[in-house]
Amino acid sequence: MVVTEYELKPQNFPRFPLDWSEIFGRKAKIVVEVGFGNGEFLTELARRHPEKDFVGFELSITSFVKAQKKFKRYNLKNVRLVKVDARFGLRELFPDSSVEKVYINFPCPWPKKRHEDRRITSYDFLQTLSAVLEMDGTVEFATDEEWYAREVLDTFESSEYFVVDVFEENFRRDVETRYERKWKSQGKKTYLIVARKVKSGIVKRLMEGENNMAHSVFEGNVTWEKLKELEGKVFKDENKIFVVKKVYRDNDYLLKVISTDEGGFQQMYYLNLSGRDGKWVLIFKEGRNMKVRVDADACIGCGVCENLCPDVFQLGDDGKAKVLQPETDLPCAKDAADSCPTGAISVEE
Template sequence: MEFTQYLLQPALFTELPPRWEEIFGRRAPLAVEIGFGNGEFLVEMAKKHAEWDWVGFETSLTCIVKTGRKLAQSGIQNVRLVLLDGKFGLRELFPDGSVLRVHVNFPCPWPKSRHAERRLVDEDFAQTLRAVLLPQGEFHLVTDALWYAEEAARKLSEAGLGVQGPFPLSEGGPGTRYERKWRSRGLSIWGLVASSLTPGKVERIAEGAMPHAKVAVKFCPERVRALSGLKEVWPEGAFVVKEVFLSPEGKTALLRTFSSDRGFSQHFFIVVSEYGDGLLVQLDSASVPFRTPAVKRAVFSVAKALEAG
């Protein structure tokens, strides 16, 4: 499949942030697009700036496939695609002071106040930009919602970034089908540019190490089944074990689990299996999540619950 040569699975990496020069096979300026859609802008920018290495984030597998095919048809080699929430990816996958350019074109503004927490540009995102951008690095936002651009400008400025705009883009937009659609309706397009004035730092929560725990108890199907519904909630995260599946021989179990870290959600399986005279609790290798605090807490809480009986 053409798109697979461009697809990265950073949850499998044992080192985070990764060494991008090893991934691309060269040392070059890094540029990022969050929410690249069908890939029009990403493909054209990768051609225009072939001297840069590009990383695109999307949450739609369909968009990943379509963009990967366009990249393959154009013979482009300086792009990698990641099926991941871009806000999380920008913070976790790039070291401080490593990114030259970040582009976001027409993000959903989530206009209703009850959905405000879903907006991309918030205090955490602004602090991430301040940390990962190079001194000469820039964040470019394009939107058809002036109020959203104004809100983004305010949050970026409050975080200590230098902000130009919002300003009308009568021409020179990203050139995507969304831009053509908005302009055909007579809608205005707005842009802003933010740059890092002083170096920043951001706390990263994903690690490469795989959490596991050994428990000095025998495998008991009833005790394992009782783990269904196990959950914990704390200020910055939560997890819940939704279902328990036992193997036919009753010696191994899969625990379908959901976790959340600062709004970043993951779905994965925890394996409970016999190990020597006891049990081993670990992540299932077929559904490896990012090893965040909530994921690690889920593994160790399962082990603790089994030990307590």
């Protein structure tokens, strides 16, 4: 079973930062987890606090697949996941003073000097937290590295925006994370810091305002049946002719369009249509011809590709992925290759 319904794609929204009460359909406290790993901590929090809404950031696709399965098992309604760097996501997707709490559990410490910019706890990230957290909102940071804990403690203590309420060695919380269990079972020490916001900071957002990736934003009633009726229809606009060749759907709708101008020049592209509650965002996607292959030995039959791109992939009777269109221009083929946890899918452009 592959579940994708909890993933939120920022590019499909008309404005930034996002209106989370619209996304969750209610006004509730928002809690964020940075780098949710296999999702067990986030699942437990969301189960124990149905009155709050939860947002997780991760970069690993495998983590996305595992976490969403857990959410589905408990039919959770109060959690969404975003596949972007949390430093970027917290800054661009959350308005000022909108987050009650941010958990950062056992992030990679990036111990080498030349990698220190990669640490999630950089100065810039603290600045973001000082803006997006509500007053008295907290950051909970856990690590197994003493030097890292002391560095983060020092950063919070020397910041005018935070006070440190907790610095604890070998802490215990109601819910453990996978890495916490791992380090504890190896007899390693663990450290917890809880820092509370006492002053609001200012952060400069790069994408604030209209989503300028969007071609158009509109309101109205769009249905699969109505879109399907567009297949084969021809539209004229000044000196161009457009034909809607095919309409696809997964989480969004995709219209394959061919346009021809007076000189006979043809172009193929996709229109990605996504929306909710009557608000729709239309984005152009260029079509490119790709050769798709599946390495059957590497395929574990997880079904991610079939779920993301059913017109190109299908799980066969042997439980392995089969390619239905070895040459395709469907952009979801690339998504499937990027998301394949074993790298069994290759796409050549």
